[in-house]
Amino acid sequence: MSKVRIAHLVKKKQAGEKITAITAYDASFSKLFADQGVDVMLIGDSLGMVLHGDDTTLGVTVEDIAYHTRAVRNGAGNAFVIADMPFMSYSTPIDAAYNAAELMRAGANMVKLEGGAWLTETVAHLTQQGIPVCAHLGLLPQQVHIIGGYRIQGRDPEQADQLIQEGLQLQAAGAQLLVVECIPSALGQRFSEALDIPVIGIGAGPGTDGQILVMHDMLGMNADYLPKFTRNFLAETNSLAGAVQAYVNAVKSGTFPGPEQSFD
Numbered sequence: 621m622s623k624v625r626i627a628h629l630v631k632k633k634q635a636g637e638k639i640t641a642i643t644a645y646d647a648s649f650s651k652l653f654a655d656q657g658v659d660v661m662l663i664g665d666s667l668g669m670v671l672h673g674d675d676t677t678l679g680v681t682v683e684d685i686a687y688h689t690r691a692v693r694n695g696a697g698n699a700f701v702i703a704d705m706p707f708m709s710y711s712t713p714i715d716a717a718y719n720a721a722e723l724m725r726a727g728a729n730m731v732k733l734e735g736g737a738w739l740t741e742t743v744a745h746l747t748q749q750g751i752p753v754c755a756h757l758g759l760l761p762q763q764v765h766i767i768g769g770y771r772i773q774g775r776d777p778e779q780a781d782q783l784i785q786e787g788l789q790l791q792a793a794g795a796q797l798l799v800v801e802c803i804p805s806a807l808g809q810r811f812s813e814a815l816d817i818p819v820i821g822i823g824a825g826p827g828t829d830g831q832i833l834v835m836h837d838m839l840g841m842n843a844d845y846l847p848k849f850t851r852n853f854l855a856e857t858n859s860l861a862g863a864v865q866a867y868v869n870a871v872k873s874g875t876f877p878g879p880e881q882s883f884d
């Protein structure tokens with residue numbers, strides 16, 4: 621596989637080929653994922669929950685993400701690497717550029733920010749400085765205390781229309797990729813159809829241009845809780861490489877997510 625670049629992801633969208641993505645936090649797993657042909661790896665601020673054991677992502681710092689980005693980059697081979705910008709690291713365009721530069725220096729190809737229309741100026745500022753941006757709409761875990769929990773977003777038709785508008789505004793500002801989280805399948809499909817940039821879903825149904833999962837979820841590592849939108853691929857295959865290959869195959873063939881992992 622040649623080096624994955626944003627242009628390849630756009631071509632995949634245009635050709636109707638699904639994009640495969642997964643979170644990664646260290647070099648050993650990123651090598652395993654790269655060996656199985658995963659297109660995109662995200663150093664998610666989910667690391668606050670799955671690595672540190674916190675209840676939310678709010679305790680994660682830019683230094684944490686930079687540290688794990690360096691490690692992931694070392695194993696990621698030709699995969700496209702996205703680093704999450706943590707809580708309050710992009711509250712102004714200037715702060716965003718300063719902190720995003722740290723993550724790009726650590727080896728990221730792109731940074732991801734959670735939020736809608738209020739971020740258009742920041743997205744434009746980052747892209748003007750040469751920092752590619754992935755936007756993130758739907759459930760925004762950094763806003764958990766405002767939302768009042770990890771809830772499905774966009775069920776109300778007005779909120780759904782507003783989310784699509786915000787996606788278009790972020791795309792116009794320069795965002796080159798969009799993650800949509802925990803929204804009804806019909807809205808996930810609408811996002812893919814309305815936007816030219818690739819749309820990667822998590823809990824957003826089968827109609828998005830690609831899928832991402834938190835690696836600990838797809839390996840079923842929390843025995844007490846498997847989120848509805850994931851599948852325990854390790855239990856199905858009994859080997860780490862087999863689990864990742866099964867995930868990649870299921871995303872590419874459109875068999876994951878099925879109706880049982882999707883929201884109405």
Ligand code: KIV
Nearest residue numbers: 643664665666799822
């Ligand atoms: O932090 C993270 O892992 C994420 C994914 C859930 C998309 O943002």
